[in-house]
Amino acid sequence: MSFLILYFTLLLTYCNCLQIQNLGGKWSLKEASGKYVDLEATVPGGIYTDLMNNGIIGDVFFGFNDNTTKWVPRLNWTYYTNFTVDEELLKSENINLVFDGLDTFANVYVNNENVGETQNMFVQYIFDIKKRLKIGENKIEVRFLSPIEVAENLDTEQKKSYNIPLNCPPDEYNGECHVNMIRKMQASFSWDWGPSFPSVGIWKDVYIEAYHVSTIRYVAVDTTENNNSWVLNIDTYFAGNAHQEVEGDVLYELRLTTVNITRRIPVAQTINEYNEIVLSSIVEFSKDYAVPWWPNGYGAQDLYDLIVTFTPKSATEVSTKTVRVGFRTIELVQDTISSGLTFYFKVNGVPIFMKGSNEIPIDILPEKGQNKTIIKRLLTDAYDAHMNMLRVWGGGVYESDYFYDLADELGILIWQDFMFACSLYPVNENYLSTVVDEVRHQVKRLRSHASIAIFSGNNENEGVLRDNWYGTQNNFEQYKSDYVKLYIDTIRTEFLRLTHDRGLFVSSSPSNGKETEEEGYVAEQPSSTFYGDVHYYNYVFDSFDSNIYPVPRFASEYGYQSLPSFESLLSVTDNASDIDINSDFMNHRQHHPSGNGQMQMLIDYQFTLPATNSSNYSKAFIYYSQILHALSIKIETEHYRRYRGILNDKGQGNTMGALYWQLNDVWIAPTWSGIDYNGKWKMLQYYANEFFSPIIITGHMNIERTLEIYVVSDLLSPVFNVTATIETYKWDSLEAVFSEDVTIDLEAGKSHLIDSFNIDDYLSDKGCGSLSDAKNNCVIYFSLHKKGFDIAPDNFILPNKVKDSNVKQPNVQIETVKEISSEEYIYEIGITTNEIALFVWLDAGKIRGKFSENGFILVSANRTLYFYSEQSTTEEELQGALTITNLLDPQYFVE
Ligand SMILES: *[C@@H]1O[C@H](CO)[C@@H](O)[C@H](O)[C@H]1NC(C)=O
Ligand SMILES: *[C@@H]1O[C@H](CO)[C@@H](O)[C@H](O)[C@H]1NC(C)=O
Ligand SMILES: *[C@@H]1O[C@H](CO)[C@@H](O)[C@H](O)[C@H]1NC(C)=O
Ligand SMILES: *[C@@H]1O[C@H](CO)[C@@H](O)[C@H](O)[C@H]1NC(C)=O
Ligand SMILES: *[C@@H]1O[C@H](CO)[C@@H](O)[C@H](O)[C@H]1NC(C)=O
Ligand SMILES: *[C@@H]1O[C@H](CO)[C@@H](O)[C@H](O)[C@H]1NC(C)=O
Ligand SMILES: *[C@@H]1O[C@H](CO)[C@@H](O)[C@H](O)[C@H]1NC(C)=O
Ligand SMILES: *[C@@H]1O[C@H](CO)[C@@H](O)[C@H](O)[C@H]1NC(C)=O
Ligand SMILES: *[C@@H]1O[C@H](CO)[C@@H](O)[C@H](O)[C@H]1NC(C)=O
Numbered sequence: 001m002s003f004l005i006l007y008f009t010l011l012l013t014y015c016n017c018l019q020i021q022n023l024g025g026k027w028s029l030k031e032a033s034g035k036y037v038d039l040e041a042t043v044p045g046g047i048y049t050d051l052m053n054n055g056i057i058g059d060v061f062f063g064f065n066d067n068t069t070k071w072v073p074r075l076n077w078t079y080y081t082n083f084t085v086d087e088e089l090l091k092s093e094n095i096n097l098v099f100d101g102l103d104t105f106a107n108v109y110v111n112n113e114n115v116g117e118t119q120n121m122f123v124q125y126i127f128d129i130k131k132r133l134k135i136g137e138n139k140i141e142v143r144f145l146s147p148i149e150v151a152e153n154l155d156t157e158q159k160k161s162y163n164i165p166l167n168c169p170p171d172e173y174n175g176e177c178h179v180n181m182i183r184k185m186q187a188s189f190s191w192d193w194g195p196s197f198p199s200v201g202i203w204k205d206v207y208i209e210a211y212h213v214s215t216i217r218y219v220a221v222d223t224t225e226n227n228n229s230w231v232l233n234i235d236t237y238f239a240g241n242a243h244q245e246v247e248g249d250v251l252y253e254l255r256l257t258t259v260n261i262t263r264r265i266p267v268a269q270t271i272n273e274y275n276e277i278v279l280s281s282i283v284e285f286s287k288d289y290a291v292p293w294w295p296n297g298y299g300a301q302d303l304y305d306l307i308v309t310f311t312p313k314s315a316t317e318v319s320t321k322t323v324r325v326g327f328r329t330i331e332l333v334q335d336t337i338s339s340g341l342t343f344y345f346k347v348n349g350v351p352i353f354m355k356g357s358n359e360i361p362i363d364i365l366p367e368k369g370q371n372k373t374i375i376k377r378l379l380t381d382a383y384d385a386h387m388n389m390l391r392v393w394g395g396g397v398y399e400s401d402y403f404y405d406l407a408d409e410l411g412i413l414i415w416q417d418f419m420f421a422c423s424l425y426p427v428n429e430n431y432l433s434t435v436v437d438e439v440r441h442q443v444k445r446l447r448s449h450a451s452i453a454i455f456s457g458n459n460e461n462e463g464v465l466r467d468n469w470y471g472t473q474n475n476f477e478q479y480k481s482d483y484v485k486l487y488i489d490t491i492r493t494e495f496l497r498l499t500h501d502r503g504l505f506v507s508s509s510p511s512n513g514k515e516t517e518e519e520g521y522v523a524e525q526p527s528s529t530f531y532g533d534v535h536y537y538n539y540v541f542d543s544f545d546s547n548i549y550p551v552p553r554f555a556s557e558y559g560y561q562s563l564p565s566f567e568s569l570l571s572v573t574d575n576a577s578d579i580d581i582n583s584d585f586m587n588h589r590q591h592h593p594s595g596n597g598q599m600q601m602l603i604d605y606q607f608t609l610p611a612t613n614s615s616n617y618s619k620a621f622i623y624y625s626q627i628l629h630a631l632s633i634k635i636e637t638e639h640y641r642r643y644r645g646i647l648n649d650k651g652q653g654n655t656m657g658a659l660y661w662q663l664n665d666v667w668i669a670p671t672w673s674g675i676d677y678n679g680k681w682k683m684l685q686y687y688a689n690e691f692f693s694p695i696i697i698t699g700h701m702n703i704e705r706t707l708e709i710y711v712v713s714d715l716l717s718p719v720f721n722v723t724a725t726i727e728t729y730k731w732d733s734l735e736a737v738f739s740e741d742v743t744i745d746l747e748a749g750k751s752h753l754i755d756s757f758n759i760d761d762y763l764s765d766k767g768c769g770s771l772s773d774a775k776n777n778c779v780i781y782f783s784l785h786k787k788g789f790d791i792a793p794d795n796f797i798l799p800n801k802v803k804d805s806n807v808k809q810p811n812v813q814i815e816t817v818k819e820i821s822s823e824e825y826i827y828e829i830g831i832t833t834n835e836i837a838l839f840v841w842l843d844a845g846k847i848r849g850k851f852s853e854n855g856f857i858l859v860s861a862n863r864t865l866y867f868y869s870e871q872s873t874t875e876e877e878l879q880g881a882l883t884i885t886n887l888l889d890p891q892y893f894v895e
Contacts, residue, residue, distance in 0.1 A: 028040065077144045102121065123434065192593075195669075213314060214246040254306050297388055298411070305322050357660050391556060404451055439495060444498065553654060560602070645750050698782075718746055759799050813832050850868050
C-alpha cells in the first residue's frame with residue numbers, strides 16, 4: 001500500500017512520457033574466438049558491410065569476392081556497445097529492448113546477463129530489461145552464431161526423423177546448404193540470379209522503450225464500404241509484456257480533406273489467447289469526404305493520416321502512432337465459367353489487368369536493402385513503365401516500411417509472398433511457433449498499406465511437392481500433411497484471424513486458387529491454365545513464336561536471361577579480358593545451369609551471332625542477349641494482354657495479369673532482370689515502358705501464318721474513331737511499299753481483333769516478292785492514332801527470322817546532341833539512318849541516365865529522342881560518351 005502511494009506521487013511529480021532511446025550508431029565488433037577484436041561496426045548494419053569498412057575484406061560485389069569471403073558467415077560474430085541510462089528512464093514501470101530486425105541467430109546480453117535469444121530475421125524481438133539496467137554506463141552484447149552452422153545442425157537433427165529437401169543448391173549457385181531450416185532470407189544462401197552472402201547483423205533499428213502502462217505497438221487498418229460510406233476497420237495493438245490490462249482511452253483522428261473525424265473510445269483490454277492486447281474499432285463516414293485510392297493508371301493515390309493516441313488511465317504518458325490510409329476495396333474474383341474459374345482483381349469494383357514484375361530483395365545485404373535512394377529509383381522506374389503490381393517474391397525479405405509507403409504513393413499494388421520459396425520446410429513445434437511470430441509481426445506491420453493487395457503462402461512450393469522436384473514422391477503424404485500444417489493450418493489461419501477474414505490469401509504462387517483449396521491444397525496441376533496463376537519458363541522453344549506460350553488466367557512469373565551491359569560488367573572487374581562469355585569470371589557469375597547455352601540457342605533461332613573469334617564477340621553477345629530478352633518478354637506480355645476478355649476454343653484465356661520475372665538485381669551477373677544492380681536499364685526495361693502502355697497495338701502470327709492484329713485497351717472509357725496504320729516496308733527502302741488504315745472504336749478494358757490475314761499472301765500481294773520469298777523481304781509496322789496523335793507505341797512484326805531475311809546493313813549515326821534544359825540535364829539527340837535499322841541502341845557510357853526510348857526499330861531516315869541525365873554533364877561530354885549500335889553494326893563482324 002505504501003509503495004503504491006509513493007508510486008503515484010512520483011507519477012505526478014515527474015514527466016511520464018513514453019521514452020525511446022535509440023541504440024543505433026557506432027558499435028564494436030569481434031569474432032567470438034578472438035580472431036578479430038575491436039573492429040568498428042555500424043548499427044543498423046551487417047557483417048559484410050562492417051568488414052568492408054574495416055578493410056578486412058574487399059568489395060564483396062567485385063570480382064570473385066563472394067568466393068573469397070565464404071569464411072565470413074562460418075564464424076561467430078559479436079556486436080557490442082555501451083550506453084548510458086539516466087534515472088528518468090529507469091523509473092518507468094516497463095523497460096524493453098527492441099530489435100526491429102536481427103539476422104538471425106543471436107543471444108542478447110545486457111550487463112553480461114542473457115536477456116533473450118533470437119532465431120528469425122523477420123520477427124521484431126522485444127526483451128524486458130528493466131531488472132538488468134543500472135544508472136550510468138551499461139553494456140549490450142549481441143552474440144551471433146554462424147547461420148551456416150545452425151542450419152546444418154538443424155538439418156542433422158531433422159534427418160533423424162526424415163529428410164526435408166532442398167538440402168543443397170546446384171553446384172552452379174556456389175551457395176550454402178539447408179537454408180530451408182532457418183527463418184532467414186532464403187536467397188542469402190545463393191540463388192540462380194544471386195551470390196551467397198549469409199549475412200549476420202542487427203539489420204534494422206534497435207532501441208530501448210520505456211513506459212508505465214503501455215504503448216501502441218501497431219495500428220493495423222483496412223477499408224471496406226457500406227453503401228455510401230467508407231468503413232475504416234482499425235485494430236490498435238498495445239504492448240503488454242508486464243501489464244495484463246491496458247486501461248485508458250484511445251483517440252482516433254482521421255484527417256480528411258474537408259473534415260477531421262475524431263472518435264474517443266474507452267479501452268480496458270487484457271491479453272487475449274494470442275498473447276495480444278488489441279482494440280478493434282470502426283470509423284464510418286460518408287464517401288463524399290474522401291477520394292478513393294487507385295492503382296497507377298486509374299486515378300490518384302490520395303492518402304489520409306489516421307492518428308491514434310492512447311492515454312492511459314493511471315498515468316499521464318501518451319503514445320501516438322500515425323498510419324496513412326488509402327480508401328479502396330479490393331477483391332480477387334474467382335467465378336465459375338464453363339472452363340474452370342476466373343482469376344482477377346477488382347479495385348473499387350473495377351476489373352484491373354495487373355501489369356508489372358517480380359521484385360527480388362532490394363539488396364542481398366539486408367541493411368543495404370533499406371537504402372531509400374535505391375528503393376525510390378526502382379519503384380519510380382516501375383511506375384514509369386505503367387506497372388500497377390509488383391510481387392514481392394518469397395525468397396527475399398518483407399521489404400522496408402519505406403518500400404510500401406512509396407508503393408502506396410505510386411499506386412503500385414503489392415502481391416506479398418510469405419518468405420518461403422522453392423523448397424519443403426520443417427514443421428516442428430519450434431519452427432511453427434517462430435513462423436506464427438513472423439506472421440503476426442509482418443501482417444500487423446504491413447496490412448494497412450493501400451498497396452498491399454494479397455498475401456501468398458509461398459513461392460512455388462505446391463509445385464515442388466506435386467511435380468516431385470526433389471524426389472519426395474515416395475513420402476508424398478508426409479510432406480503434404482506438413483505442407484498443409486505450415487501454409488494452411490498455421491499461416492492462413494493466423495492471417496485470416498488477423499485480418500478478420502477480409503485479407504486476400506492464396507496458398508502458393510502459382511496455385512489454382514479456390515480449386516487448390518478444393519483439392520486439399522496440393523492440386524493435381526498447380527500450374528493449370530484454367531485456374532489461378534501460372535509461372536512459365538521455356539528456354540528450348542523459339543521465344544519469338546507466341547504460339548508457345550500458355551494462355552493462363554494470370555501470369556505471375558515468366559522470363560528470360562540476358563547479360564548486363566559491358567559498362568556494368570566493367571564495374572565489377574578491372575580485367576577487361578574477364579568480359580568474355582567463356583571466362584572463369586563470367587562462368588562464376590552465371591548461376592543458372594546451362595544459362596549461357598540457352599541464351600545462345602535462343603539468339604541463334606533469330607539472329608546470326610558474329611563468329612566467336614571476331615574481336616567484338618562479347619560485346620555482340622551482350623547486346624544480342626538483351627535484344628532477345630526484351631523481345632521475348634515483349635512478345636510474351638503482349639500475348640497475355642491480347643487474351644484480356646477473350647477465351648480460346650479450349651476455354652483458356654480471360655487473362656488478367658502479366659508480371660514478368662524479374663524487376664531488379666542483387667549483383668552484376670547474367671540474370672532475368674530488366675534493371676541491373678547498378679540501376680542501369682537493360683533493353684527490357686525500355687520495352688516494358690511500351691508493352692505495358694494503357695493501349696497497345698500488337699501482331700500475333702498463328703501457326704497457319706495468319707497475322708492477327710489486336711488493339712488492347714486498359715482504359716476505363718471507350719475511345720472512338722481510332723486509326724490503326726499498317727505499313728509494309730521492304731528491307732531495302734525507307735519508303736513504305738504499302739500502307740493502309742483501319743478505323744476502329746475501342747471499348748473500355750478490352751482486347752480487339754482488328755484485322756487478320758495470311759501474311760505471305762498479304763506481303764506477296766503488296767509487292768514484297770513471290771509467295772515463298774515475300775516474308776524475307778518485308779517487315780510490317782503498326783501505329784495507332786487519333787486526330788493525328790499517337791495513342792499507343794509503334795509496333796512491328798517480323799514475318800520471318802531476321803537471320804533468313806534480306807535485312808540491309810544500315811549506317812546509323814548520331815547527328816546532333818543539344819542541351820534542352822541545363823537545370824534538369826535534358827539533351828535532345830538526333831539520329832539518322834540510310835536503311836531500316838533494327839534494335840537501335842544508345843549508350844551514354846559512364847554518364848548515368850535514361851533515354852526517352854531505346855532498342856527501337858527505325859523505319860525513317862531520322863529520329864529525335866531525349867537523354868535524361870542523372871548527373872551534371874555538357875553537350876561535349878555527352879557527345880564524347882554516346883555510342884549507337886544496331887543489330888548489323890559492322891563492328892561486330894570484324895575478324
Ligand atoms: C572458390 O574458392 C575455392 C576455395 O577457396 C576454390 O577452390 C575455387 O577455385 C574458387 N572458385 C573460383 C571461381 O574462384
Ligand atoms: C560458434 O558457437 C557455437 C556455440 O557456442 C559453437 O558450437 C561453434 O563451434 C562456434 N563456431 C565457430 C566457428 O566458432
Ligand atoms: C563499457 O562499459 C564497461 C563497464 O560497464 C567498461 O568496462 C568498458 O570499458 C566500456 N567499454 C567502452 C568501449 O567504453
Ligand atoms: C445499404 O442500403 C440498402 C438499400 O438502401 C439497405 O437495404 C441496406 O440495409 C444498407 N446496408 C447496410 C449495411 O446498411
Ligand atoms: C484537421 O486538424 C488539423 C490539426 O488540428 C488541422 O491543422 C486541420 O486544419 C484540420 N482540418 C480540417 C479540415 O478541419
Ligand atoms: C544509397 O545508395 C546511393 C546510390 O547508390 C548511394 O549513393 C548512397 O550512399 C547510399 N546511401 C546509404 C545510406 O548507404
Ligand atoms: C584476366 O582475365 C583473363 C580471362 O578471365 C585471365 O585469363 C587472366 O589471367 C586475367 N588476368 C589477370 C591479371 O587477372
Ligand atoms: C474520325 O476521324 C477522321 C480522321 O481524323 C475524321 O476525318 C472523321 O471526321 C472522324 N469521324 C468522327 C465520327 O469523328
Ligand atoms: C529527316 O528526314 C526527312 C525525310 O524523311 C527530311 O525531310 C528531314 O530534312 C530530315 N531531318 C533531318 C534533321 O535530317
